[in-house]
Amino acid sequence: MKCKTEDGGWSPYLAGAMVGLLAIASVYATTQWMGKSNYLGASTTFVRAAGLLERTVAPDRVAANQYFTKEKVRVDWQFMLVLGIFLGALISSATDKSLKLESVPPTWEKRFGPSIGKRAVGAFLGGIVAMVGARMADGCPSGHGLSGMMQLSVSSFVALAMFFIVGVLVAALVYGRRSS
Amino acid sequence: MSTDQLLGLITGVLFGFLLQKGRVLRFEKQVGAMLLKDMTIFKFMLSAILVGMVGVNLLTDAGIISSGHKPMNLGAVLLGGALFGTGWAVMGFCPGTSIGALGEGRWHALFAIAGMVAGAALYAELYPFFKSTVLAWKDFGKIGLPEALGVSPWVIIPFFWAGTMSLFFWFEKKGL
Numbered sequence: 001m002k003c004k005t006e007d008g009g010w011s012p013y014l015a016g017a018m019v020g021l022l023a024i025a026s027v028y029a030t031t032q033w034m035g036k037s038n039y040l041g042a043s044t045t046f047v048r049a050a051g052l053l054e055r056t057v058a059p060d061r062v063a064a065n066q067y068f069t070k071e072k073v074r075v076d077w078q079f080m081l082v083l084g085i086f087l088g089a090l091i092s093s094a095t096d097k098s099l100k101l102e103s104v105p106p107t108w109e110k111r112f113g114p115s116i117g118k119r120a121v122g123a124f125l126g127g128i129v130a131m132v133g134a135r136m137a138d139g140c141p142s143g144h145g146l147s148g149m150m151q152l153s154v155s156s157f158v159a160l161a162m163f164f165i166v167g168v169l170v171a172a173l174v175y176g177r178r179s180s
Numbered sequence: 181m182s183t184d185q186l187l188g189l190i191t192g193v194l195f196g197f198l199l200q201k202g203r204v205l206r207f208e209k210q211v212g213a214m215l216l217k218d219m220t221i222f223k224f225m226l227s228a229i230l231v232g233m234v235g236v237n238l239l240t241d242a243g244i245i246s247s248g249h250k251p252m253n254l255g256a257v258l259l260g261g262a263l264f265g266t267g268w269a270v271m272g273f274c275p276g277t278s279i280g281a282l283g284e285g286r287w288h289a290l291f292a293i294a295g296m297v298a299g300a301a302l303y304a305e306l307y308p309f310f311k312s313t314v315l316a317w318k319d320f321g322k323i324g325l326p327e328a329l330g331v332s333p334w335v336i337i338p339f340f341w342a343g344t345m346s347l348f349f350w351f352e353k354k355g356l
Binding site: 013026028033040042045053082086088091101104105108116119122126133137139144145153154156162165167175 | 183188190192194198201211213214216227231232233237244245248249252256257264265266267270272274275277285287292295298303304308314315320322323328336337348
């Protein structure tokens, strides 16, 4: 097992194991300093971001919405964590020269051509469907996939299986099975 | 910035750094896994779970942290999981990795992020409807596998380790 990949990245086993340590440290730190055990997650932040944006044009609508009230529209621990992911990825990629501007990924281009417009529509619509699903299932590959699996949550085993099985089926339909 | 926010930011920077170093943020890696060609994201995710599982269960047993199972609401997890899988395949990112992908210059992730914010707003609008339909179907509550099976987590964890390690050897043998 190599510790480095050809492009200067780290072995996914190594980087993943370090995320495991980070997850343990994080739940310990949040329990100590915030009085509540917080687990890594990302998708609730999109609800809060939507609420913050919607509040600028329709504050009454946000205040009256049951779901926004339940999830509390504010810049909390997880919101900052998600912003931190951006910064961490920027620092890492800028310092190992893997930062690259990409408008259309190769697998997409092979199937749908180099049009940025098509990619934009696909990513936007995919984003809507995925987020409705993540909020319904109450988690994404971070909240269910990492945090829930670590805790051996029944819902997370089922959710992750659904994510992947349906993902495989839809990817085969969308990108086509290519022989390699 | 409050302590909560600062703690979140520091954790997030480390998380994003490791996600980028593991090269799991990219569309190619996410869709590569779904096309069963490149298992990098599973190597990363399962390694994190293997390590995290031991620490989290030790700390929970010691009464230092509390567990936070998400509810096993059958309709929500099945239908929500299927919708997520569908969107994930087309978008090529998940919520956390879309933000990271933007950080490493893959700017088309912006469209995915915009879509997910719109999706969250849509979910908030539809929440009363879902609450009386799919969410009301059958809720088993916040259950863990050990309680469901009536065994200690330390019975399950060795099996999980053994199964996952076998999977890793298989990935390496097949060059996935």
